Structures are given as structure tokens and as C-alpha cells.
Amino acid sequence: MSPDVFSLTMPTSKAIATGYKALHQATQLLVAGLPEKAAEAAKKKALCNIPSRLGFQQPPRNASTVSKQLIVLLASPISTMSFAETMEKMEEKSEFNKGFLKRSSPPEVIETCYKKLSANAKAEDPISLIDIFHLALIGVAIDGLQKIPRCSFCPRFAAFETPFCREHSQSKLAPGTVAEKSARYRSGKIIVKQYDYYFRREPGFVDISKRNVSAYIARLLWLKPLPDEKRTMRAIKEQIAPSPRLIDRGCQNFCV
Ligand SMILES: [Zn+2]
Numbered sequence: 001m002s003p004d005v006f007s008l009t010m011p012t013s014k015a016i017a018t019g020y021k022a023l024h025q026a027t028q029l030l031v032a033g034l035p036e037k038a039a040e041a042a043k044k045k046a047l048c049n050i051p052s053r054l055g056f057q058q059p060p061r062n063a064s065t066v067s068k069q070l071i072v073l074l075a076s077p078i079s080t081m082s083f084a085e086t087m088e089k090m091e092e093k094s095e096f097n098k099g100f101l102k103r104s105s106p107p108e109v110i111e112t113c114y115k116k117l118s119a120n121a122k123a124e125d126p127i128s129l130i131d132i133f134h135l136a137l138i139g140v141a142i143d144g145l146q147k148i149p150r151c152s153f154c155p156r157f158a159a160f161e162t163p164f165c166r167e168h169s170q171s172k173l174a175p176g177t178v179a180e181k182s183a184r185y186r187s188g189k190i191i192v193k194q195y196d197y198y199f200r201r202e203p204g205f206v207d208i209s210k211r212n213v214s215a216y217i218a219r220l221l222w223l224k225p226l227p228d229e230k231r232t233m234r235a236i237k238e239q240i241a242p243s244p245r246l247i248d249r250g251c252q253n254f255c256v
Contacts, residue, residue, distance in 0.1 A: 008084035019139030024063035025214035048121035103173035109141035153188030
């Protein structure tokens with residue numbers, strides 16, 4: 001797998017813009033159908049009050065307005081540095097280090113960083129460098145979402161620099177003891193042997209594109225159902241219902 005799956009070479013300013021744009025677009029989907037007042041309030045909360053903390057009365061319609069201001073706040077030359085360089089600089093200030101990206105899949109990075117952003121989302125709190133850094137990490141992970149393959153054994157995302165997900169990886173960074181990791185690996189091998197009909201033969205690239213990434217983010221962060229989600233879930237359940245062993249082998253996570 002290419003080492004730049006997470007595009008750590010992208011300029012930090014681009015990572016920030018990518019992160020904010022995706023959040024902004026996802027909030028539009030989140031509030032769709034709500035009455036205007038409720039929509040504004042929900043949008044502010046979902047955007048971690050970033051626009052109001054930058055001095056905007058209402059969340060601007062245009063994501064680039066906010067992104068530009070955030071980039072200005074992130075002192076030059078950091079904004080023009082590659083993200084890898086910024087990461088090194090920020091390591092001491094942040095709870096994250098390089099290991100965080102290496103042991104996490106893009107959705108895990110997005111979820112974790114969004115939680116951190118939300119925790120600092122009080123309207124009166126000024127935006128900190130760490131907030132902007134978390135947003136940049138989200139941007140890097142969103143870029144990664146569109147490039148990272150699935151696990152060789154199952155439909156989960158592969159973890160950074162391995163062909164396997166955390167469940168099936170034997171890497172030091174994967175959770176559990178050596179014996180537990182081996183057991184999960186063996187189980188995964190059996191699953192893929194018996195049921196590869198259902199999976200792609202090679203680790204395939206996930207069908208997340210620029211077009212549907214915001215729907216995915218809205219699902220990941222706020223459990224906003226994807227279009228057709230109910231129908232898809234029903235179809236998956238019907239398909240695996242005759243195979244209780246498939247469910248026993250650890251596939252239930254995908255189907256509940
Ligand atoms: Zn897997």
C-alpha cells in the first residue's frame with residue numbers, strides 16, 4: 001500500500017480546508033428538512049461553533065470563507081508546510097503522535113478528532129491551534145477515506161500501512177495479545193475462504209467519492225441515515241440470514 005494513503009504531504013492549509021468543507025457539507029445534509037431556526041441551531045452545534053467563534057453571526061453558506069480565516073489563524077509558515085511537518089511540530093502540544101495515525105483507520109481519526117473539537121466547542125472559547133490541528137487531521141483522514149482499501153479479509157477499512165483492519169491485523173499497534181490477534185487472523189482467513197463470494201477478491205477501494213463523502217461523514221458523526229440505508233440493511237440481513245456461521249464469525253458488526 002502506498003505510504004501516502006493519508007496524504008501527509010498535502011499542505012496543512014489544504015488539510016484544514018478539506019476538513020472544514022466536508023463538515024460544512026455534512027451539516028447541510030444533517031439539517032435538511034428542519035425548520036429554519038432549528039436548522040441554524042443544529043448547524044452551529046454540528047460545526048462546533050467554529051463560525052461564531054471566528055466572529056460570524058450565522059454559519060456562512062460558503063465553507064471557504066471560514067477555511068480561509070482558519071488558515072490565516074494558523075501562523076505561517078505552518079499553513080504551507082506539509083501535514084507531516086506540522087504533525088511533528090504539533091506532537092508535543094497534542095495528545096496525538098504519529099502512532100495515532102498509524103494505528104487508526106480514517107473513520108477512527110475523524111471520529112476521535114471531531115470529539116476533541118466538540119469538547120472545545122463553547123461559543124465563547126476562542127479557536128486554538130490545537131482545534132485547527134484537529135480539523136486538519138480530519139481533512140487528512142477525509143482525503144484518506146477516498147483512497148484507503150478495505151481489509152483483505154473483511155469489508156472493514158484497512159488500517160494505515162497494512163492490508164488488514166485492526167480486527168485482523170497482527171501489527172504491534174493492533175489491540176489484544178499475540179494469541180488474540182492470531183485467533184482473529186485465523187478466523188478472518190476462514191471467513192474469506194468460505195465467503196469470498198461476498199467480498200472483493202483484492203482489497204478494493206471503498207466507494208466513497210467526493211460526491212458522497214459528506215453523506216458518509218453525516219452518518220459517521222451524527223448517525224444521519226444514508227439514503228437507502230434501511231433497504232440496504234434489510235437486503236444484507238436477508239442475504240446472511242441462512243448463514244448463522246457467518247454471523248458467528250464476527251460479521252454481525254456490519255449488520256446491526
Ligand atoms: Zn478485517
